[in-house]
Amino acid sequence: MALSGALNALKSSKLISWKPSGRIQQTIKRCVDANGTTLHLGKYSTVRILPELAGKGRYFYFNSKSIPASIDYAQDSPLCTTLSNDGVKIRTVEHLLSALEAMGVDNCRIEITNFDSDDSDSEVPILDGSAREWVDKIEKAGLVAAEDECGNGCEKLAPYLNEPIHVLKNDSFIAAFPSPKVQISYGIDFPQVAICSQWFSLAPLEDSFYAKQIAMSRTFCIYEEVEHMRDAGLIKGGSLDNAIVCSASKGWLNPPLHFPDEPCRHKILDLVGDLSLFARFGNQGLPVAHIVVYKGGHALHANFVRHINDSFKS
């Protein structure tokens, strides 16, 4: 099979060099369907993931409009990652995109439909608050080499970091260092509840580590903050079925945890989803680097991606 080079003529920058990953671009073999309640809007939506040609990347399709899963379409929003384009918005894309990036679904069309309303806003179903169901369904559907319009396979490129960089906000930071493989080390600190200080480190693209160690880690929240978030119009669909909840006085309200450090692992799940927004033309989104994050969140993750993205503009 001839490999198509034209699509992959990606420009490198001072910070990033695009290099062969040793793999070819993939898509899913069969459609994947899921539906359920959404976390923030508290509505019901359905998602269908369809195979797509090499070089097309990942994109959402909602209300007859396409929204590329790219940092250029990411919008700041509290407690989730939102994509918007041409008057339509898709919230809470991070867990689905995390599963797609980690499992190697490089090209796909993600159709989303609101079950009971025709709003210009939609949201990906929260499911159990993790990426487990997405990973199971992707594994069941299977992956195939994606072909371009001419029927050729396409080499998958990966963005290698050339020099150390960091982004900061108050006492939160992301620092990334050149490395021969993708390595993530994440730290969180919630001294007011039983979560306390946790660190977790892994190479998410190796040896099914993501599927085994990260995918089933659920969204978490602090019970004492729930009312405040509800007052802000958030987590209308939140429940003990789609998040693990920790109270300052009572500890975990819905044990058992899947891992003692499940909250920290969930932050890595979120980070992989947010970093996937750097992907373009079906190539890898996760920068090849050792990425160290302390007390990060979606806004800081997005700032990091914007920082490396901006290096292509100067």
Ligand SMILES: [Zn+2]
């Ligand atoms: Zn999350």
